[in-house]
Amino acid sequence: MSGDTLYYACAILAVILSGLAKGGFAGVGALAMPVMALGIDPVRGAAILLPILILQDTVSVWTFRHSWDRHILTVMLPGAAIGIGLGYFFAAQVSETAVLAVLGLISTLFGLHRLWIERGGAVVLPSSSPDWVGVLFGVASGFTSHIAHAGSPPFQMWVLPKRLPRDMLVGTTAIAFATMNWMKVPAYAALGQFTRANLMATAMLVPVAVAATFAGVALVRRVDAARFYTLIYVLMVLLGIKLMADAVMG
Numbered sequence: 001m002s003g004d005t006l007y008y009a010c011a012i013l014a015v016i017l018s019g020l021a022k023g024g025f026a027g028v029g030a031l032a033m034p035v036m037a038l039g040i041d042p043v044r045g046a047a048i049l050l051p052i053l054i055l056q057d058t059v060s061v062w063t064f065r066h067s068w069d070r071h072i073l074t075v076m077l078p079g080a081a082i083g084i085g086l087g088y089f090f091a092a093q094v095s096e097t098a099v100l101a102v103l104g105l106i107s108t109l110f111g112l113h114r115l116w117i118e119r120g121g122a123v124v125l126p127s128s129s130p131d132w133v134g135v136l137f138g139v140a141s142g143f144t145s146h147i148a149h150a151g152s153p154p155f156q157m158w159v160l161p162k163r164l165p166r167d168m169l170v171g172t173t174a175i176a177f178a179t180m181n182w183m184k185v186p187a188y189a190a191l192g193q194f195t196r197a198n199l200m201a202t203a204m205l206v207p208v209a210v211a212a213t214f215a216g217v218a219l220v221r222r223v224d225a226a227r228f229y230t231l232i233y234v235l236m237v238l239l240g241i242k243l244m245a246d247a248v249m250g
Contacts, residue, residue: 010039015052015205016212022056023216027114028232030150034107034239042103043091046149047193050184051202052209053149057178059213064171072159072172073179075131076138080151080180083142088187091147097247099147104243106148111236113153118230134158145180146187152177 014032021029036045091099137158145151155176164172188194 019212060174067171079135079138080142087146101247108240
């Protein structure tokens with residue numbers, strides 16, 4: 001498969017996965033960056049996806065704009081800003097191969113973590129854990145979000161034990177990651193990734209993202225979610241291992 005064909009195949013699949021996640025298959029979007037990295041430099045791929053994520057965030061934030069926890073965002077977002085800064089310096093200072101290896105590691109750990117949860121495992125933190133713990137999880141969430149658009153696990157580890165009402169949990173999560181995505185804009189701009197070519201690539205993928213989001217809404221009640229998620233997380237582990245192997249060998 002030629003380079004251009006591989007890129008378009010990976011980019012379209014990545015955007016479909018991101019759209020399905022926004023349409024109701026939460027967690028599926030974390031597979032988007034590992035897929036994207038099969039066909040393109042991971043930093044460039046993340047920059048191409050970022051405006052699409054911001055566009056998709058608009059719907060979620062508007063829908064849940066009245067249901068969010070101010071304290072959680074106040075604690076975690078400063079840490080997330082530090083994590084995004086660390087992600088920027090990492091991407092700016094190391095080679096594409098190193099970024100690929102870290103992306104593969106994050107993808108593998110994310111997939112294993114989700115498979116463990118599917119089998120009834122959980123990271124148990126006290127619901128009243130101190131704020132400095134939330135700041136640290138915010139740093140981890142910001143870093144993994146910058147490198148792989150996969151900041152959910154660290155965020156959830158601190159937030160889920162608080163057992164927020166459903167709408168408040170969804171709203172807090174939506175606003176947190178919408179804010180993080182906007183925080184990443186200056187970082188990717190500083191990396192020189194918002195080129196005309198990248199923005200054109202983003203524009204071409206927007207219709208696919210919109211269609212995939214509506215498809216996710218339509219399909220979420222018709223698909224055996226347990227098997228679907230298991231397949232997605234197994235693929236994440238396998239793709240993560242492949243990306244790490246490619247980095248080591250290449």
